[in-house]
Amino acid sequence: MELLLQQVMAGLATGAIYACMALAVVMIYQAIDHLNFAQGEMAMFSTFIAWQLIAWGQPYWVAFVIAVALSFVGGVLIERVLFRPIHHAPILSNLVAFIALFSILNSGAGYIWDFTIKEFPSPFGHKGLLHGLMDTHEAGMIGVTLMLLVLLYLFFRGTRLGLAMRAAAANPESARLVGIRVGWMTALGWGMAAAIGAVAGMLIAPVVFLEPNMMLGVLLYGFAGAVLGGLTSPGGAVLGGFAVGVIENLVPMVPYIGPSFGRELKLTFALVLIVAVLMFRPSGLFGRSVISRV
Amino acid sequence: MMLEVEGLNAFYGQNQALHGVAFGVDEGQVRALLGANGAGKTTILRAICGMVRVTGDIRFDGRDVAGWATEDVVRLGVAHVPEGRGTFLRLSVEENLQLGAMTRKAGRDIADDIERVYIHFPRLRERRMQQAGTLSGGEQQMLAVGRALMLRPRLLLLDEPSFGLAPLIVEELFAILRQINAETGVAMLIVEQNAALALELAEHAYLLETGRVVMDAPAAVVGADEAVRRAYLGY
Numbered sequence: 234m235e236l237l238l239q240q241v242m243a244g245l246a247t248g249a250i251y252a253c254m255a256l257a258v259v260m261i262y263q264a265i266d267h268l269n270f271a272q273g274e275m276a277m278f279s280t281f282i283a284w285q286l287i288a289w290g291q292p293y294w295v296a297f298v299i300a301v302a303l304s305f306v307g308g309v310l311i312e313r314v315l316f317r318p319i320h321h322a323p324i325l326s327n328l329v330a331f332i333a334l335f336s337i338l339n340s341g342a343g344y345i346w347d348f349t350i351k352e353f354p355s356p357f358g359h360k361g362l363l364h365g366l367m368d369t370h371e372a373g374m375i376g377v378t379l380m381l382l383v384l385l386y387l388f389f390r391g392t393r394l395g396l397a398m399r400a401a402a403a404n405p406e407s408a409r410l411v412g413i414r415v416g417w418m419t420a421l422g423w424g425m426a427a428a429i430g431a432v433a434g435m436l437i438a439p440v441v442f443l444e445p446n447m448m449l450g451v452l453l454y455g456f457a458g459a460v461l462g463g464l465t466s467p468g469g470a471v472l473g474g475f476a477v478g479v480i481e482n483l484v485p486m487v488p489y490i491g492p493s494f495g496r497e498l499k500l501t502f503a504l505v506l507i508v509a510v511l512m513f514r515p516s517g518l519f520g521r522s523v524i525s526r527v
Numbered sequence: 528m529m530l531e532v533e534g535l536n537a538f539y540g541q542n543q544a545l546h547g548v549a550f551g552v553d554e555g556q557v558r559a560l561l562g563a564n565g566a567g568k569t570t571i572l573r574a575i576c577g578m579v580r581v582t583g584d585i586r587f588d589g590r591d592v593a594g595w596a597t598e599d600v601v602r603l604g605v606a607h608v609p610e611g612r613g614t615f616l617r618l619s620v621e622e623n624l625q626l627g628a629m630t631r632k633a634g635r636d637i638a639d640d641i642e643r644v645y646i647h648f649p650r651l652r653e654r655r656m657q658q659a660g661t662l663s664g665g666e667q668q669m670l671a672v673g674r675a676l677m678l679r680p681r682l683l684l685l686d687e688p689s690f691g692l693a694p695l696i697v698e699e700l701f702a703i704l705r706q707i708n709a710e711t712g713v714a715m716l717i718v719e720q721n722a723a724l725a726l727e728l729a730e731h732a733y734l735l736e737t738g739r740v741v742m743d744a745p746a747a748v749v750g751a752d753e754a755v756r757r758a759y760l761g762y
Contacts, residue, residue: 407613412630
């Protein structure tokens, strides 16, 4: 029982990061109908920026805030420079652009900071909590993610800009007819996704260590969470992210089959489970299929 | 003239939908665009709002707005109630109305204007927290008009406001449009299949055939014309 709870808590902690990545992916998907395959690399690059600032002697939270702000600006710029010009292009052109962005950021980070793994500090430390059920960094991951979610909810539900962004994503043509600059709303979505990714990267880096490929697996789980929850539902994507984190941790504990799957195959097992869900609910647990009135 | 259109051509890909169209709408006026299906009525409204490729002149307050981005035309005070109403179906009725005022400064007077829309359309007040997609066709049309009014427009473009509505609802809607025109002085350009109704509301009408203006006359004259009556009014 103790072990089970421990695994659930650890799952929730990494699940929080998957949830952030899923949310970032959904934000861009809602705006441009494409999956951002470079979301993880953007987050990794942001984390390196924070690491560099800390290495230069900045306090953790100063580096954190600067990295998030720079990531926001970077996200906006990526949309304006790279994706705005091709937004009417066929899906494959977009795919190629995402792959280009992926490899630019990946090899760029390797070129600047090299491929050796680096330690990334945790602002929360690693002391045990709740009789060793989880440590302070895990609690911090969950806490920061939940705070981020509340802030985003308030932004989208409570502000005019948030409403404009929702309208632009839901119905771009009508949004233009009420004077919303839809292109800038898309850019803003990119900026916010990049900033959320930066937070996720900085929270997971103390666990997986910082190196240019650190987000590969994380983004895959993030995608899985987003698809499981539904790409059209931010709340669903977040729940999906948490669910994937917990499932991933519980798989090795399933009697008989779990131990033989071991840690190597837990990703496979998690993905199989998700595919199984999608066979019955193709648009995800909370997503909606597009119904159009004739 | 507040809106002046001259030599307007519009294109969908290779197909030319408008051929040298000329017309205008003055401050506070109501004018109607009549014609059969496919005559180019909707295209004219879309052309004004930069939603279709055009050549020729579209002047608003003397400024040439042909080829402008939709949102920039809207910001001049041109509200468009499009074909299909352009409702944000997943958002609430009140959010739809707030979106109509998106280009205005935040403030007290937006809430006042929402209140005014509710006075014109009491049924929207009853449903204000409901998802707009759950409204009936008539209610959605009222919401679309309400949303357009939230811009405090100087020119209101209405694309077939009667489409798909029960006759009683249509009459109610047109009465409210007349009242709004009288109270706020907003000019209106109405595209209608229901010519009789449009001619009652408008002072002046244009008749379109295959992308050309074939008649340009006061509403009473258009309504009295034998050929028009036979072709479009059905009596």
